[in-house]
Every structure is written in C-alpha cells, then in structure tokens.
Amino acid sequence: MSLARVYSGLVDGIKGEIVTAEIHLGEGLPGVHIVGLPDQAVRESRERIKPAIKESGFKFPREKITVNLSPADKLKQGSTYDLPIAVGILLASGQLEVSPLQLENYLLLGEIALDGKLRGIPGVLPLALAAAEHGLDKILLPPENYKEAEPVDITPLVCSHLRVAVAVLEDRHVPRPPPAEDLHQSAPVVPDFVDVRGQSSAKKALSIAAAGGHNALMIGPPGTGKSMLAKRIPGILPPLSKQQSLETTAVHSVAGELLNQNSIIKVPPFRAPHHSISGAGLIGGGQVPGPGEASLAHNGVLFLDELPEFSRSVLEMMRQPIENGEVRISRARGSYTFPANFFLIAAMNPCPCGYLTHPERNCTCSPSQIDRYLHKLSGPLLDRIDLHLSVGPVRYDMLRDKKRSKTSSQMRRQVIAARQRQNQRYRDENFSLNADLPANRLEKYCQLTEAAHALLRTAVDDLGHSARTVHRLQKVGRTLADIEGDRRVTETHVAEALQYREFSEDNYKY
Ligand SMILES: Nc1ncnc2c1ncn2[C@@H]1O[C@H](COP(=O)(O)OP(=O)(O)OP(=O)(O)O)[C@@H](O)[C@H]1O
Ligand SMILES: [Mg+2]
Numbered sequence: 031m032s033l034a035r036v037y038s039g040l041v042d043g044i045k046g047e048i049v050t051a052e053i054h055l056g057e058g059l060p061g062v063h064i065v066g067l068p069d070q071a072v073r074e075s076r077e078r079i080k081p082a083i084k085e086s087g088f089k090f091p092r093e094k095i096t097v098n099l100s101p102a103d104k105l106k107q108g109s110t111y112d113l114p115i116a117v118g119i120l121l122a123s124g125q126l127e128v129s130p131l132q133l134e135n136y137l138l139l140g141e142i143a144l145d146g147k148l149r150g151i152p153g154v155l156p157l158a159l160a161a162a163e164h165g166l167d168k169i170l171l172p173p174e175n176y177k178e179a180e181p182v183d184i185t186p187l188v189c190s191h192l193r194v195a196v197a198v199l200e201d202r203h204v205p206r207p208p209p210a211e212d213l214h215q216s217a218p219v220v221p222d223f224v225d226v227r228g229q230s231s232a233k234k235a236l237s238i239a240a241a242g243g244h245n246a247l248m249i250g251p252p253g254t255g256k257s258m259l260a261k262r263i264p265g266i267l268p269p270l271s272k273q274q275s276l277e278t279t280a281v282h283s284v285a286g287e288l289l290n291q292n293s294i295i296k297v298p299p300f301r302a303p304h305h306s307i308s309g310a311g312l313i314g315g316g317q318v319p320g321p322g323e324a325s326l327a328h329n330g331v332l333f334l335d336e337l338p339e340f341s342r343s344v345l346e347m348m349r350q351p352i353e354n355g356e357v358r359i360s361r362a363r364g365s366y367t368f369p370a371n372f373f374l375i376a377a378m379n380p381c382p383c384g385y386l387t388h389p390e391r392n393c394t395c396s397p398s399q400i401d402r403y404l405h406k407l408s409g410p411l412l413d414r415i416d417l418h419l420s421v422g423p424v425r426y427d428m429l430r431d432k433k434r435s436k437t438s439s440q441m442r443r444q445v446i447a448a449r450q451r452q453n454q455r456y457r458d459e460n461f462s463l464n465a466d467l468p469a470n471r472l473e474k475y476c477q478l479t480e481a482a483h484a485l486l487r488t489a490v491d492d493l494g495h496s497a498r499t500v501h502r503l504q505k506v507g508r509t510l511a512d513i514e515g516d517r518r519v520t521e522t523h524v525a526e527a528l529q530y531r532e533f534s535e536d537n538y539k540y
Pocket of ligand 1 (some may be wrong): 228251255256257379429
C-alpha cells in the first residue's frame with residue numbers, strides 16, 4: 031500500500047468542512063511535498079512530523095511523499111493537519127495495522143510536537159459538527175480539545191501522543207476521557223450589583239437592556255460607577271440555551287480562545303475591547319477572516335467603555351452587526367459570515383472634561399470642544415441605541431447605604447421572568463427578544479393602549495421623533511410591560527421609554 035487516505039477538516043467562517051488528505055509514497059528524491067493550497071504553517075508540518083514519527087518508534091520512509099489536501103481551492107491553515115499527515119504516512123508505509131476502510135470512519139485533528147506529543151488546535155467544535163454531518167463516527171483529537179467535541183453526536187477519542195493515536199487506530203487501546211478534575215473550570219466570578227450604591231435608575235435601565243436585549247449608552251461624569259455597572263451585567267443574564275451555547279462556543283473555538291480552557295461556553299460572553307482596537311479586531315478580519323470582538327460577544331454583551339475614544343471609522347463599522355446581528359466580510363475568494371448578535375452597552379463622559387452634567391462642578395470645555403467630542407458618535411449609531419441613560423454622582427449617605435442597594439439576584443429574577451414571557455410569545459418566530467422584533471411584527475406583538483398611542487403621537491408630531499425611534503420606543507415599552515407582567519403596553523411604559531431618549535443627538539443640550 032503506498033497510497034493512504036484520511037479525513038481532517040478546515041474552518042470556513044465558523045463552519046467546518048471536511049478535508050481529504052491523500053498521502054502517496056513513490057519514487058523520487060526523499061522529501062515531503064504538500065499540495066492543495068497549504069499556508070506556511072501547513073507546509074512546516076513536514077519539519078514537525080519527521081522527528082515526531084521517529085520519536086514515536088517508527089521509521090520515516092525514505093521515499094518521495096506527496097500529500098494532497100482537497101478541496102484544492104480552499105486555503106488550509108495552521109497545524110491541524112499534522113496528525114492526519116503523520117497517520118497517512120504510517121499507513122502508506124505499512125507501519126499501521128488498520129484497514130484503510132476502517133480509517134475512513136475517523137476525523138483526525140491535531141498539532142504534533144517534535145517528541146510526538148499532540149497539542150490542541152482551534153476550531154474543533156465546528157470541525158466535529160462537520161464530521162458528524164459527513165457521517166464519520168469517531169474523532170481523534172488532543173486532550174485540550176476534548177470538551178469541544180463532547181456536545182456533538184460523535185465519539186471523541188483523546189490521544190496525548192502519536193503513539194497513543196496509533197494504538198487507538200489499531201484497536202489496542204481505548205482512550206478514556208481526561209479526568210474530571212482536569213476539565214473542572216470554575217465559572218468566572220462576576221461582581222454583584224449590590225456594590226454599586228445609589229444609581230437605582232441606571233440599574234433599572236440595565237435590567238431593561240438585559241431583559242429585552244436593548245442597546246444602552248450610559249453618560250455621566252467620571253467616577254460615578256459607569257464601568258462598575260457594566261461589568262456586573264453578566265450576573266443578571268440567564269444562562270445560554272443549548273443552541274446558543276453551541277453557536278457561541280463555535281465562534282470562540284475558531285478564534286482559538288478555548289485552547290487553554292477545555293470547555294464549552296454556557297454563560298453569555300462579556301467582551302470589553304479597549305478603545306484602541308482596530309476595525310478588524312472589532313468586527314473580524316485577516317487573510318482568511320476570523321471572528322472579531324463583536325462576534326466573540328455573540329449571544330452576550332459587547333461593552334464599549336469611553337465610546338468617543340474609539341475611532342469614528344471603527345464605530346461606523348458597528349452599524350452592520352448592530353442592525354443585522356451578523357458580520358459579513360468580503361474577500362476575493364468569497365464572503366464570510368460571522369454571527370454577532372450581542373447587545374451593546376456603551377459608556378462615556380458627557381464632554382472631554384467630564385463634568386458637563388455634574389450638578390455641582392463646572393465644566394471647563396468650550397462648546398466647540400464638546401462638539402468635536404460628540405461628533406465621533408454619528409446620529410445613525412446613536413439612533414440604534416434604545417436606552418440613553420444619565421448616570422449622576424451619588425450622595426455620601428447613599429454610598430454608605432448597602433440596604434437600599436439592589437442586588438444582582440433581585441435584578442436577575444426580573445430579567446428572567448421578562449425573558450420567559452418573550453420566549454413564550456415568540457415561540458414560533460426566529461427571534462426571541464423584544465429588541466429583535468421586526469417592524470412588521472410590532473402590530474401583532476406590541477399592542478398599545480389608546481392613551482399610549484396618544485403619547486406616541488405627541489412624541490412624533492410635537493417632539494419630532496423619527497419612525498425608527500418610535501419603533502424603538504414601542505419595543506422598550508414592550509420590555510417594560512414584560513418586566514411588570516402586563517399584556518398591553520400602557521402610557522406609563524411609553525412615558526418611561528421616552529425618558530431614555532433624553533440624549534438623542536438633537537436633544538443634547540449644553
Ligand atoms: N455608585 C457607586 N457605588 C460605589 N462605588 C462607586 C460608585 N461609583 C463609583 N464608585 C467607586 O469609584 C470607582 C470608579 O468607578 P467607575 O470606574 O465605575 O467610574 P466611571 O463612571 O466608569 O468613571 P470614568 O468616567 O472615569 O470611566 C469604583 O471602582 C468604585 O470604587
Ligand atoms: Mg469608566
């Protein structure tokens with residue numbers, strides 16, 4: 031047998047795809063030639079495989095070895111193909127006691143170190159899903175990647191070394207899952223809202239944001255607790271559903287974020303990129319595009335602190351994911367889509383010195399400085415933020431008053447109850463949160479009382495709110511009604527929703 035065929039995989043966007051690796055030993059100068067659009071890391075695999083095969087007690091064939099990775103039109107990246115190529119060489123050179131047909135049940139993945147040890151790779155969850163879809167029933171992978179393959183309907187076989195992989199393939203060894211304590215990962219500790227004293231209206235607004243998935247912007251002087259508030263949001267969100275958990279884990283898996291964690295993601299992610307981040311870092315990019323922070327926040331929270339410090343062009347790029355819940359990146363080879371259905375929480379000072387809205391201190395900025403500062407935030411971006419909330423300074427007695435400070439668990443109960451009502455109402459729809467309610471469904475799901483209509487009429491005719499703003503007001507009203515368990519949206523809900531439009535561009539007064 032001088033030709034072997036094994037299966038591995040590549041990741042396209044966040045979807046896995048099967049790669050067939052053919053390994054041929056033939057006449058010619060000894061050496062390994064890899065074809066099928068390999069990148070530098072794939073080409074370097076020959077330097078890793080040779081010593082690894084020898085260190086594992088096998089012979090490296092002194093023949094011309096040709097490796098063909100297909101489909102040939104897609105770039106193969108990274109070190110994923112080390113294991114399939116090494117196994118293919120052993121099979122083609124008659125050093126592996128397994129029938130070629132049997133080998134076709136396996137997906138092989140993993141980087142190999144020079145001593146033959148297997149190392150984790152990114153993208154295992156989508157690859158495992160692709161393998162299951164392709165009808166393969168086993169996946170051979172490094173211990174670090176075990177957890178990612180676990181939720182998929184395929185048997186994960188963990189191999190720590192090339193020697194072990196050979197023993198597993200030859201049916202001489204049945205690997206056991208890594209011991210539970212290795213896999214144990216304590217949930218990240220999220221601080222509690224009780225630490226934030228006062229700020230009851232900001233807390234209420236953040237509960238609304240969390241309940242309905244609304245985007246929110248906090249505006250206030252320095253040191254009033256804006257960053258503190260945002261960091262506590264994950265503590266009031268319900269855990270992810272199984273489907274959401276798989277989607278979010280797939281994005282993190284492809285981004286290589288799970289390599290040292292060996293886990294799947296069960297709680298909503300909270301991403302807080304620094305304001306110096308590039309456009310590619312935020313929405314995704316690269317030669318073969320990978321996910322950015324917006325996608326890593328999928329099904330969770332994207333927190334942009336000090337919003338006007340982000341470059342304007344980067345902020346403008348956010349409009350697409352905010353509107354569509356996904357990022358689309360075009361390249362010469364095709365376009366790539368990444369999910370990015372997060373809710374945005376942003377924080378900023380009202381002006382460069384920070385004290386414009388402070389009741390006691392004086393602002394030292396000139397109107398033109400303030401203009402320049404706010405100019406970074408375009409109208410269309412502000413328009414996509416449902417809740418604009420003012421966070422003011424807290425009085426001393428309030429700072430000491432722990433008893434009157436709402437806790438995360440109190441807020442969480444409200445959020446979960448409101449989410450359950452939404453899930454029930456939207457059970458036959460392809461969205462589950464009020465913020466994602468399309469305009470053409472508003473009439474069906476967002477019934478207003480007559481008085482609420484009258485109030486909205488004033489908002490449009492007298493205050494000049496746009497149609498989009500009115501839709502957003504209705505959705506926020508819907509969430510307020512869900513929090514209170516009301517079937518209809520009343521004028522109280524609309525009035526409260528209107529308060530959260532205080533800072534829309536036209537209303538910004540100084
Ligand atoms: N409401 C509050 N309750 C308790 N501590 C607070 C509160 N607000 C601020 N602090 C204290 O002040 C520190 C700074 O707060 P934080 O970083 O959240 O302010 P900020 O509003 O984000 O300010 P900046 O605009 O400068 O970013 C906190 O770490 C905390 O110790
Ligand atoms: Mg801050």
